[in-house]
Each structure stands twice: as C-alpha cells, then as structure tokens.
Amino acid sequence: xxxxxxxxxxxxxxxxxxxxxxxxxxxxxxxxxxxxxxxxxxxxxxxxxxxxxxxxxxxxxxxxxxxxxxxxxxxxxxxxxxxxxxxxxxxxxxxxxxxxxxxxxxxxxxxxxxxxxxxxxxxxxxxxxxxxxxxxxxxxxxxxxxxxxxxxxxxxxxxxxxxxxxxxxxxxxxxxxxxxxxxxxxxxxxxxxxxxxxxxxxxxxxxxxxxxxxxxxxxxxxxxxxxxxxxxxxxxxxxxxxxxxxxxxxxxxxxxxxxxxxxxxxxxxxxxxxxxxxxxxxxxxxxxxxxxxxxxxxxxxxxxxxxxxxxxxxxxxxxxxxxxxxxxxxxxxxxxxxxxxxxxxxxxx
Amino acid sequence: xxxxxxxxxxxxxxxxxxxxxxxxxxxxxxxxxxxxxxxxxxxxxxxxxxxxxxxxxxxxxxxxxxxxxxxxxxxxxxxxxxxxxxxxxxxxxxxxxxxxxxxxxxxxxxxxxxxxxxxxxxxxxxxxxxxxxxxxxxxxxxxxxxxxxxxxxxxxxxxxxxxxxxxxxxxxxxxxxxxxxxxxxxxxxxxxxxxxxxxxxxxxxxxxxxxxxxxxxxxxxxxxxxxxxxxxxxxxxxxxxxxxxxxxxxxxxxxxxxxxxxxxxxxxxxxxxxxxxxxxxxxxxxxxxxxxxxxxxxxxxxxxxxxxxx
Amino acid sequence: xxxxxxxxxxxxxxxxxxxxxxxxxxxxxxxxxxxxxxxxxxxxxxxxxxxxxxxxxxxxxxxxxxxxxxxxxxxxxxxxxxxxxxxxxxxxxxxxxxxxxxxxxxxxxxxxxxxxxxxxxxxxxxxxxxxxxxxxxxxxxxxxxxxxxxxxxxxxxxxxxxxxxxxxxxxxxxxxxxxxxxxxxxxxxxxxxxxxxxxxxxxxxxxxxxxxxxxxxxxxxxxxxxxxxxxxxxxxxxxxxxxxxxxxxxxxxxxxxxxxxxxxxxxxxxxxxxxxxxxxxxxxxxxxx
Numbered sequence: 001x002x003x004x005x006x007x008x009x010x011x012x013x014x015x016x017x018x019x020x021x022x023x024x025x026x027x028x029x030x031x032x033x034x035x036x037x038x039x040x041x042x043x044x045x046x047x048x049x050x051x052x053x054x055x056x057x058x059x060x061x062x063x064x065x066x067x068x069x070x071x072x073x074x075x076x077x078x079x080x081x082x083x084x085x086x087x088x089x090x091x092x093x094x095x096x097x098x099x100x101x102x103x104x105x106x107x108x109x110x111x112x113x114x115x116x117x118x119x120x121x122x123x124x125x126x127x128x129x130x131x132x133x134x135x136x137x138x139x140x141x142x143x144x145x146x147x148x149x150x151x152x153x154x155x156x157x158x159x160x161x162x163x164x165x166x167x168x169x170x171x172x173x174x175x176x177x178x179x180x181x182x183x184x185x186x187x188x189x190x191x192x193x194x195x196x197x198x199x200x201x202x203x204x205x206x207x208x209x210x211x212x213x214x215x216x217x218x219x220x221x222x223x224x225x226x227x228x229x230x231x232x233x234x235x236x237x238x239x240x241x242x243x244x245x246x247x248x249x250x251x252x253x254x255x256x257x258x259x260x261x262x263x264x265x266x267x268x269x270x271x272x273x274x275x276x277x278x279x280x281x282x283x284x285x286x287x288x289x290x291x292x293x294x295x296x297x298x299x300x301x302x303x304x305x306x307x308x309x310x311x312x313x314x315x316x317x318x319x320x321x322x323x324x325x326x327x328x329x330x331x332x333x334x335x336x337x338x339x340x341x342x343x344x345x346x347x348x349x
Numbered sequence: 350x351x352x353x354x355x356x357x358x359x360x361x362x363x364x365x366x367x368x369x370x371x372x373x374x375x376x377x378x379x380x381x382x383x384x385x386x387x388x389x390x391x392x393x394x395x396x397x398x399x400x401x402x403x404x405x406x407x408x409x410x411x412x413x414x415x416x417x418x419x420x421x422x423x424x425x426x427x428x429x430x431x432x433x434x435x436x437x438x439x440x441x442x443x444x445x446x447x448x449x450x451x452x453x454x455x456x457x458x459x460x461x462x463x464x465x466x467x468x469x470x471x472x473x474x475x476x477x478x479x480x481x482x483x484x485x486x487x488x489x490x491x492x493x494x495x496x497x498x499x500x501x502x503x504x505x506x507x508x509x510x511x512x513x514x515x516x517x518x519x520x521x522x523x524x525x526x527x528x529x530x531x532x533x534x535x536x537x538x539x540x541x542x543x544x545x546x547x548x549x550x551x552x553x554x555x556x557x558x559x560x561x562x563x564x565x566x567x568x569x570x571x572x573x574x575x576x577x578x579x580x581x582x583x584x585x586x587x588x589x590x591x592x593x594x595x596x597x598x599x600x601x602x603x604x605x606x607x608x609x610x611x612x613x614x615x616x617x618x619x620x621x622x623x624x625x626x627x628x629x630x631x632x633x634x635x636x637x638x639x640x641x642x643x644x645x646x647x648x649x650x651x652x653x654x655x656x657x658x659x
Numbered sequence: 660x661x662x663x664x665x666x667x668x669x670x671x672x673x674x675x676x677x678x679x680x681x682x683x684x685x686x687x688x689x690x691x692x693x694x695x696x697x698x699x700x701x702x703x704x705x706x707x708x709x710x711x712x713x714x715x716x717x718x719x720x721x722x723x724x725x726x727x728x729x730x731x732x733x734x735x736x737x738x739x740x741x742x743x744x745x746x747x748x749x750x751x752x753x754x755x756x757x758x759x760x761x762x763x764x765x766x767x768x769x770x771x772x773x774x775x776x777x778x779x780x781x782x783x784x785x786x787x788x789x790x791x792x793x794x795x796x797x798x799x800x801x802x803x804x805x806x807x808x809x810x811x812x813x814x815x816x817x818x819x820x821x822x823x824x825x826x827x828x829x830x831x832x833x834x835x836x837x838x839x840x841x842x843x844x845x846x847x848x849x850x851x852x853x854x855x856x857x858x859x860x861x862x863x864x865x866x867x868x869x870x871x872x873x874x875x876x877x878x879x880x881x882x883x884x885x886x887x888x889x890x891x892x893x894x895x896x897x898x899x900x901x902x903x904x905x906x907x908x909x910x911x912x913x914x915x916x917x918x919x920x921x922x923x924x925x926x927x928x929x930x931x932x933x934x935x936x937x938x939x940x941x942x943x944x945x946x947x948x
Contacts, residue, residue, distance in 0.1 A: 046544050075547035082548040088541050092563045101559070105551035153550050494876040509877045510832065510860040588868060592861025593837060599862075606864055610764045610839040 003157055003187065005061075007042050007052030014038045014049075014211040020157070022057075025188045027202035027219065029195075031230060034208040036191045040159045043189070044082045045075035056080070056156055076105070081155030085162045087146035089134035095121070095145050096130040102153035113152075120148040124178055140171025144178065151182060158183070160190040164197065176200055195223065195234045207231050225262060225347055226273060237273045238315045238339075244270030249346055257292050259344030270348050278343035279317035281310060282336045283327055292344065294337040298329055312337065407624065413617045422618035430596040431604035432622065438512060438600060439580035442519035446576040449520075450527035451569065455561075457528065458535035469532075476525045483521050484589025491517065492590075514591035515598050519580035526579050527572035534568025535561075574634045578627050725753025728923040729775050731766045732758065733782035733910070734867065735806065735886055739943045740780065740931075746939075747930050754923060762865055763841065770795060770915060777918040778927055780910060782806075783841040787911040797916035797924075802948035803932045804910040804940045806884045808845050811873050811895040818879035823900045826880040827855040834869050834878040837862035842869070845906040846882045852902050870895070884908070889944035909948055 006017035014035035020026050028036045041047035043054065045061070054061040061078055063071040089098050096117050103113035121127045124144040134142060143163065150158060163179070164172045180200050183190075190201055198205050198219050205222040207215040207230055215228045226232035232239035242251040249257040249272045257272045285293050296312035301324065303309075308324050310317045317337050319329075329335065415422070422428070456462075457469050475483055491498045491508045498508065508514050542564060546556045562569070584602040591598040593607070601623045609616040728747075732740045737760045744756035759766070759776070763786035770776045771793060779796075780803075781787040787800045812820050818831050826833050827850070835857060836843030843862060850857045863869045866883050873881040874894040888897040912931055914924035930936055937947075 044544075044548050046547075074553075075544070076550050076552050078548075079550075080548060082545065084541075084545070086541070088545045090542060090546070090560060090564075101546065101551070102549035105546070105549055105555050105559075149549065488875055488877060492875060492877045588864065589871070592834065592872065593863050594859065594861050603864065607837050607839050609768075610762075610837075613768070 001057045003054070003056050005039070005043060005052070005054040007039070007049035007054070009035070009038050009042070009047070009049045009211075011050075012038050012211065016208070016211070016213055018206060018213065018216075020187055020189060022187050023185045024204065025183050025186070025190065025202050026204045026206055027198035028189060028191045028206045028208060029193070029198060029230070029234060030208035030214075035211040036208055037161060038211075039208075040082070040161045040189065040191055043157065044080050044159055045073060045078050048072060079153075079156040081150040081153055081158045083143075083147055083150045083158070083160045083163045085165045087134070087139075087142035089137070089142055089146055089149070091134050093134075094130065095126070095132050095134065095137070098134065098145060099149045099152050102149060106153065116152055117148070120152045121145070123151070123182065124148045138171070139167055140175060143167060143171070143175055147175070147178070147182070156187065158186060158188040160188060160192075162191050162193065164192070164194065195236070198234075199223065205231070207234075225345070227271070232271075232273055236316075237275055238279070240272045240314075242270065242272070243268045244346060244348060247341075247346065255294075257344060257346075258341035259292075259346040260342060262345045262347040268348075270346055272344050272346050274339050274344045276309060276316040276318040277307075278339050279315070280338045281317050281319055281323065281327060281329070282338055285336050286338060292339050292341060296335060296337055298331050298333045298335060300331055301329060310335075410617060410620060410624075414621050415614050415618070418614070419618050419621075422612075422615045423622050425615070427595050427599075427604060428608075428615070428619055428622075431599055431601045431619075432626075434512070434515070434596060434599065435581055435601040435623075436626070438515045438519055439577050441516045442523055442580040443573050443577040445516065445520045446524050446527045446580075447569070447573055450524055450531060450572065450576070451562075453524075454528045454531035454535060454572075455557075458532045459540065472528055473525045475522050476529075480518075480522055480583065480585030480587075481589050484518055484586035484591075487514075487518060487521060487586065487590040509590065510592045510594070510598060512591075512597055515587050515600060518586035518590045519583045522583055522586055523576035523579040526575040527569075530572030530575055531565060531568050534565045534572075538564050570634055574631055578631060581623065581627055581630075724751045724923055724926060726920050726923055727755045727757055728777050728920055728927055729757045729759065730778045730780070730927065731770060731774070731776040732760055732778075732780040733763045733766070734760045734865070735782050735884060736760065736780055736910070738890060739939050739945070742939050743927075743930060743936055746935065747927055751926070756927070764789075776915045777920055777924045778912065779915055780912040780931070782910055783908055784911055785841070787913060790915075791913070795915055795917065797914040797918070797921065800911035800913035801928070801932055802909045802911050803936065804945040805948050806886055806908045806910065806945055807905045808842065808849055808882050808900060809885045809888050810880055810898040810900060811870070811883055811888050811891070812880050812898060813873055813876045813878075814893065814896055815876075816896060817876070820880050820898060822898065823849075823853050823902075824855060826882075827857050829858060832877070832879040833857060833859045833881065834861045834863060834872045835859045835882045836866055836869055837864060840865060841908060842866045842882070842884065845908055848906045849882070849900060849902060852904060852906070853900065884944075886944040907946070910945070 001022055003020040005019070008015045012035060016035065016039055018026070018039070028039060030036055038047060042049050042052070043061070049062070049064060051064050053063050056079070059073075059079075060071055061073050061080075089095070090101065093101065096114060099117035099120055100110075100113040103116045104110065108116065118127065118130065121130055124147050126141060126144045126148060129137060129141060129145060134145075137145065143166075147163070160179070164175055167175060176197065177200075179190075183201055188201075190197060192198060202219050205215075205217065205219050206213055207222070207228055209228065209230055215222060215226070215231050222231050223235040226235050226237060226239065229239050229241075240249065240251060240257055242249045242257070244261075245268070247258060247261055249259065249270055251257065259272050259274070285295070294315060296315060299311045299313065301308050301310055303321075304318070306320075307318045308321055308329075310319060310324070310329060312335070315337055319327075323329075327333075327335070423432075453472060457465065457472075478486075488495060488509070490496045491501070491514070493499070493502050493507070493509060501508065508517065538561075542560050543556050546560045547553075551559065582602060583600070584606070587593075587598065587600060588603060593599045593603045599607070601619060605616050605619045605623065608619060730740065730744065740758060740760075744758055748754055748756055759774075761769075763781045763783060766774075766776070766779065766781075767786050767789045770779060770790060779787070779790060781790075781800075784800075784802075787796070790796050791800065810820065810823055810826055812818070818825070820826050820831065825831065835846045838844055838847050842865075846857070860878070861872065863872070866887055869878075869881045870883050870887050870891055872878040873883075874891055885897070888895055912928055914921060914928065918924050931940075941947075
C-alpha cells in the first residue's frame with residue numbers, strides 16, 4: 001500500500017516519477033520553475049498531466065491515456081488533502097465551519113463534523129479561535145486553521161505546497177514544530193525552499209530541476225552528501241565539480257582541490273564540497289600548509305545570523321563582521337578563499 | 350465610497366480581536382489616515398464636470414416638477430397601473446436574469462471551451478444594439494410569424510401583447526448587465542477557494558452552493574440591481590415586441606412617453622417617480638453586500654499579528 | 660492601500676470586460692459625451708445654426724432666394740415633404756431645405772424649447788394650436804391636407820376580417836393608437852361613429868408602431884391613416900371603414916415667427932399649398948383640406 005506517481009506535462013516540461021510509502025514524509029525541493037507545484041497539483045487533481053499513472057493505496061487516481069476513456073478522479077474523490085502557501089480559509093465561514101467543511105462535504109452530520117472540527121482545532125492549538133472569522137486571524141493563526149481543515153478530512157495523502165513561505169519569521173517556527181508533530185506517521189509531500197523544513201519534517205528529499213528529479217534520498221544523506229549543485233546550495237555547501245583522483249579533484253580549469261574521500265562508488269566524475277564556515281578569507285595568498293586556495297573577486301556581502309556571508313562567484317565564505325571591516329571587504333575586492341583539505345569532502349557524482 | 354474598512358462588520362471584527370498584549374496595533378482608529386492616492390488635481394475638475402453632466406439634467410427635470418399637483422399627477426389609475434406593472438415585470442425579469450445569468454457568467458469566467466470569446470461578445474450584444482432592434486429580434490423569434498413563435502402559436506401559446514412579452518424584452522436587455530458584473534466578480538475572486546474546497550471532498554455542486562456563490566454574492570447582488578434598474582427603464586424593446594396596453598404591457602417608460610402627448614406635467618412627475626424608485630432600489634441594495642474577500646483583505650492590512658503561542 | 664486595491668480591482672475587471680467586449684462603443688460614447696458638452700456650450704451662440712447664411716432678405720423673387728430652410732413636419736409627411744423639398748431646392752438653386760420629421764407633439768416641444776424651425780407642418784390642429792398659443796406662429800395656419808383612418812390587415816388576413824365590425828370581435832388581435840395621440844383620438848371617434856366597442860391588444864404610441872405590428876403579422880388588424888396604408892404597399896391589405904362621417908384629420912402648416920428666413924418659409928408653404936403640392940399629396944393618398 002503506497003503512492004506511486006508518474007506524469008508527463010509537456011506544456012511545463014515536467015516528467016516525474018515518484019513513490020511514497022505509508023507514513024513517509026517526502027520533501028520536494030528545487031529552484032523556481034522546477035515543476036514542484038505541477039506535481040502537487042496533479043496529485044490533488046487540479047492539473048491534468050498529458051500522460052501518466054497515479055495509484056494511491058491500490059486506488060488509481062488517474063491513468064492517462066487510460067483504457068479509453070481516460071481515468072481521472074476528480075479532486076473531491078481522491079482523499080488527497082492540500083495545504084498551500086496561502087491559508088485560503090473560506091472568508092464567509094467561521095473558523096469552526098471552515099474546519100468542519102471537509103467532514104460535512106463528505107457526508108458527516110453537522111454535529112459530527114463540528115465535533116471533528118473542534119478536535120482538530122485543539123490539535124493545532126487553535127480551539128479558542130473557533131468562533132472567529134478568517135479576517136480576524138493573523139497569518140500564522142490562519143495557516144494553523146488551514147492545517148486543521150486539511151487534516152480534518154483524514155487524507156490518505158497530505159500535500160503541503162510551501163506552507164511556511166508566506167509566514168513571518170515569528171510564526172513559521174511554531175507551525176513547523178506543529179507540522180513535525182502531526183506529520184509523524186502521516187504520508188505527506190511537502191514542497192519547500194527551506195532546508196530546515198526538510199530536516200525537521202521529511203524522511204526523504206526529492207530534488208527537482210527543469211521538470212526532472214535530479215536527486216533523491218534520505219534527508220540526512222542528501223544534505224551531507226549532495227550530488228547536485230542545488231542540493232549542495234541547500235545544505236549551504238560550496239560545491240566544485242571535476243575529475244576524482246584519490247584525494248584530489250581536478251577541476252576543468254586545471255586547478256586541483258585536495259580533500260577527504262567520502263567513499264562511494266562511481267567516478268571518475270566527482271564533487272568537492274565544503275561549508276562556507278570552513279573558508280578563511282585573505283588579502284594575499286598564505287604560504288605553506290596543505291590548504292586549498294582560490295583567487296576570487298567578492299560579489300556581495302550579506303548578513304546571516306551572527307556572521308557575514310561573502311559571496312564570490314560560485315563560492316561563499318562565512319566571516320565575522322569584524323573581519324569584514326578589518327579586511328575592507330566590499331564587492332569588487334580581490335581576495336583569496338582558503339580552506340583546509342580536512343574540511344573538503346570528495347565523492348563521486 | 351465603497352470602503353471595506355468603513356464596513357461596520359469589518360470594524361467590529363478589528364476591535365474585537367484587539368486585546369491588550371495581542372500584538373495588534375490596529376483597531377479603535379475610526380478616522381482613516383491620509384494616504385497617497387496619486388490622483389492629479391485636474392482629475393477632480395474633469396470628474397466634477399462629468400458628474401455635473403449627469404446631475405444637471407436631473408436637476409433640470411426636478412425643477413420642472415409641479416409639486417403642488419405631484420400626488421394628483423402620479424396617482425391616476427393609469428400611472429399607478431404603469432408603476433405596478435413596471436415593478437412586477439422588472440422583478441420578474443431580474444429573477445430570470447439571475448436564473449440564466451449565473452450559469453452564463455460561471456461558464457464565461459470558469460469554463461474552458463471553444464468559442465468562449467465569441468459567446469461573450471454575443472451575450473453582450475444587447476448592450477450595443479438599440480433596444481428597438483432587440484424588440485424586432487424578439488418579434489422575429491417569438492412573434493406569431495417568428496422562428497419559434499410559429500410553433501408556440503400552434504401549441505396555443507401566444508407571447509406578443511402579453512405581460513410575458515414585457516418580461517422577455519426586459520430580460521433581453523438586462524441580462525448582459527448581470528452577466529458582466531458577475532463574471533468580473535468571479536474572475537477577481539479566482540478559483541483558489543474552489544480548488545481547496547474540492548480537495549476537502551466537496552462535490553462541484555457543493556462548491557458552487559457553499560463557496561462560489563457566497564463569495565461572489567456582492568457581485569451577484571450588484572448585477573441584479575443593475576439588471577433591475579435596466580428593466581425598469583426598458584422602453585424600445587418593450588414597445589416593439591410587447592405593445593402598449595394599460596395594466597398589461599404599458600410600463601412606466603411607455604406611460605411617460607404617452608403622457609407627454611397630452612400632459613407634459615404628468616410626464617415629468619412620472620419621470621421623477623421612476624427615478625426616485627430606481628435610486629431607492631439601487632441605494633438600498635448596493636449598501637447591503639460587502640465581499641467577504643474584501644473583509645479578509647482589510648483584516649490583513651495590519652500584517653501578521655502576534656502569534657498566540659501556547 | 661490593500662483595501663483600496665481590492666476595491667478597484669473588482670471594479671476594474673468589470674470595466675475591462677466591457678472594454679474588451681465593446682471597444683468601439685466606449686469610444687463612441689466618449690465622443691458623444693464630448694459632443695453633447697460642446698453643444699451645450701455653443702447653443703447660446705447660435706440658436707439657428709445654418710439659418711440666414713445668405714442674403715435672403717434682399718430679393719423678393721423666388722428665384723433669387725438662398726439660405727437654409729428648416730422644415731419641421733409630422734412623421735406621416737415624410738415621403739411627400741421629402742419630395743416637395745427636393746422640388747423646392749431644384750427651383751431655387753441657392754436654397755437648402757433641412758427636414759426634421761417626428762411626432763407633432765414632439766416637434767412642438769422642440770420648437771418651444773428653441774429649436775431652429777422655420778416652417779411647422781402638423782398632423783393635427785391641436786398641436787398647431789399649442790404652438791400658436793405661445794405666440795410662435797406667424798400669421799394664420801393654413802390647412803393643406805386631410806387624412807382619414809383605414810383598417811389594415813396582414814396580406815393573408817389570418818382573422819378573415821371584412822369590415823370594421825369584424826375587427827372589434829373578441830379574439831381578434833387589433834392594434835390601434837393610444838387615445839392620447841391624434842390617430843388614437845380619431846380611432847376612438849370612428850369607433851363611436853360605427854357604434855363599436857374596440858378591444859385592442861395594444862394601444863401604441865404612434866401610427867408607425869401600429870403599422871409595424873400589422874406588417875409583421877403580429878396583429879390581425881390595425882387602424883392607421885390611409886396614407887400609411889398606401890406607403891406600406893402590398894405589405895398590408897386596406898379595408899375601408901365604411902363610415903358616413905369619418906373623422907377627418909386636418910394638416911395645418913405655418914411659418915414660425917422666430918424664423919430668420921420668412922421669405923423662404925413663405926415660398927415653401929406656397930409650394931405645399933399650391934397645385935404642385937396638391938398633386939404630390941393626393942398621389943400619397945391625402946385628401947383635400
């Protein structure tokens with residue numbers, strides 16, 4: 001009993017095949033336009049692929065082109081819940097009636113569906129909001145109510161399409177920890193840009209790019225050993241590609257990167273990855289020591305938490321604000337990024 | 350004029366949610382602060398001219414009303430009959446406009462089918478053709494010698510010269526107003542709520558009844574009001590298709606036209622009455638609806654409010 | 660701001676739809692509005708646009724007349740007056756006749772409100788009287804034609820009507836003019852003369868509308884002027900009322916005393932009331948005054 005899904009959407013250049021086990025939460029990540037939302041909408045029944053097949057717990061959701069006529073289950077008959085970026089609470093119904101809408105639409109009595117709604121509102125810590133109208137809720141409150149509404153239908157599959165993207169920094173953590181609790185043991189697909197969501201909520205990560213799945217695997221593995229540039233950037237890692245040879249990676253421009261082989265089969269194509277925090281910035285190349293040194297020009301500086309991230313080409317370094325001032329770092333300044341070989345992980349692509 | 354923020358419910362909503370320590374800065378501010386609008390000053394001048402262009406002729410007509418005999422003039426049997434007939438037929442045609450206009454607007458706003466644009470253009474035709482032409486078209490369709498009328502006549506149904514014909518003529522000219530108004534509201538509202546409702550297990554019928562229609566109710570009401578007002582003023586199509594007989598087909602506009610022949614004072618008095626009725630109807634019904642969508646937008650202007658963390 | 664945006668989006672989308680659907684209409688509407696405003700402003704400066712553009716007062720000979728003559732005539736005179744105006748222009752090369760046809764009462768209202776009429780030809784004496792009551796008529800109106808009512812039926816004569824009495828039978832769809840307008844008043848007195856109680860399905864606002872309902876076959880019978888029946892040709896069949904003393908409508912014509920071209924007005928009236936006018940009017944079915 002699992003979800004299998006494959007679909008081709010020519011108009012959006014999407015060709016995807018994926019599998020989700022019961023109780024598994026999968027994070028779908030990727031740059032804008034990668035086709036993440038197309039996957040979600042096809043599963044919800046809001047967007048029809050050109051061809052494909054989706055089966056949820058033995059029930060076909062769609063089969064296109066099917067044994068004539070096409071099989072296409074309408075959204076209301078799928079048992080697939082959806083929580084989008086916007087809460088989209090029905091503005092003319094109270095919070096309670098919003099949450100009761102699903103059970104009621106599925107044939108429950110008014111009383112039973114309201115009871116269920118109260119249960120789910122309690123579950124998302126929003127019981128006291130029951131009598132309010134959506135217009136009287138904050139963004140975070142509304143999204144919690146929307147979550148309760150989606151859960152109240154007990155969907156066999158819950159789709160979360162960037163559920164935290166529209167929330168402010170104060171509301172997102174609370175919803176995230178809430179999701180961590182309710183998604184445990186629940187089959188869900190969460191589209192997100194935030195690596196924190198993937199870390200906290202997902203068992204597995206699927207990385208999409210250009211309408212294809214480019215990488216997939218357990219969350220921890222993908223983030224520590226990213227195979228795609230996008231996954232690496234997600235993990236906040238610097239990634240260089242080239243040809244592997246023992247403990248060095250030869251880059252196409254002839255430069256060599258020394259590192260620690262992380263094992264794994266494949267090659268000779270390989271990746272070198274290292275976190276920005278491992279990078280030191282110098283105005284002149286340091287002499288001696290087995291270190292990797294890259295001559296770069298600073299593109300931009302951006303504050304990140306307690307430090308400043310210095311971006312230069314494809315690389316990034318994290319330094320203190322004091323260091324920035326001391327070195328006189330500014331866009332256009334030529335500097336040297338230096339990283340110890342011990343901090344660089346090499347693995348086959 | 351149509352400020353969602355001024356809506357009593359919206360204000361009540363705002364103040365109710367404002368509690369000490371709630372993190373909300375909103376609520377309690379009755380006067381809206383000055384906001385930049387980007388409207389050049391000369392716009393006000395031209396707009397004032399435009400408004401005068403509408404209002405002055407009305408004032409000119411009101412000045413002609415002989416108030417001393419007003420009641421006497423408008424309470425003649427034929428005037429009362431015309432007014433009652435007008436109200437009755439306009440109400441009936443408004444109902445017809447809703448019955449046919451809602452599905453049409455839904456199809457135009459939501460449907461995905463070939464010829465949608467052409468269908469819209471055709472449905473809006475009554476807005477551009479002179480009503481007399483509309484009346485002729487109806488005559489050639491539902492008249493005794495008409496396309497469909499011929500068969501109806503054989504079945505013993507005769508439409509011309511009946512009150513039914515008046516209602517049909519009014520519906521013909523008023524329908525586009527409702528369709529246009531509702532289609533616009535439907536497009537503005539978008540389909541997101543409907544999609545969410547579907548994923549929650551609601552069948553299309555349920556979505557229409559519980560989500561779509563409540564959300565676009567303001568647009569539907571304003572469209573219906575426009576249709577009613579247009580029906581009330583219908584003259585050309587009625588005259589051509591339905592004829593003019595007191596109590597049966599002679600509506601207010603026809604009565605006004607006829608009164609003008611013998612008693613211009615009565616015509617002016619009736620005109621004033623008709624305008625007054627239309628103004629009252631529009632004023633009363635236009636005030637009631639406030640879009641729930643707008644209330645939502647208004648509630649959110651303060652930005653994300655303090656999260657109640659348990 | 661959000662609130663306002665929301666508002667204006669709703670309004671805008673309606674407007675947009677309208678604009679997409681009917682581009683030409685909006686532009687036309689705007690042009691008309693501007694035109695109307697201009698007209699409002701200009702009305703005071705030229706109460707009689709086009710009138711007295713030439714030296715009309717200098718010559719007494721018809722052949723030397725020039726300028727523009729505005730003739731306001733009852734709608735039933737459309738065919739005959741168009742023909743007569745052409746004749747008048749032909750024999751007076753410098754003259755341009757501008758014709759305006761409408762219901763007599765409408766024309767009276769317009770002239771009273773300052774419309775630039777030089778000659779007024781009414782379909783009845785009541786409306787001419789309305790104009791002379793306010794002192795706008797120059798001299799005495801002269802009757803130049805008469806008209807009587809006739810019954811008309813569609814070509815197939817679906818209700819088998821052979822006489823005025825048949826048209827008054829129940830079940831017959833008879834259309835007449837409303838009693839407030841001249842043809843309706845004549846219908847009522849003709850019915851009284853024939854001792855008939857008419858039960859029309861519609862009392863229309865003008866005779867054209869009555870005729871239209873008969874030609875379209877919508878009505879079984881209608882009461883119109885004999886001239887209207889003649890104009891309609893074989894689209895209707897005329898059945899004389901057969902009354903000893905039918906109600907005769909007299910058509911008076913008069914110059915308007917605000918006219919700036921009285922000689923032209925007199926010249927045109929002479930043509931209408933003269934032999935040439937008599938012939939054109941008779942051909943169209945009008946009787947002698």
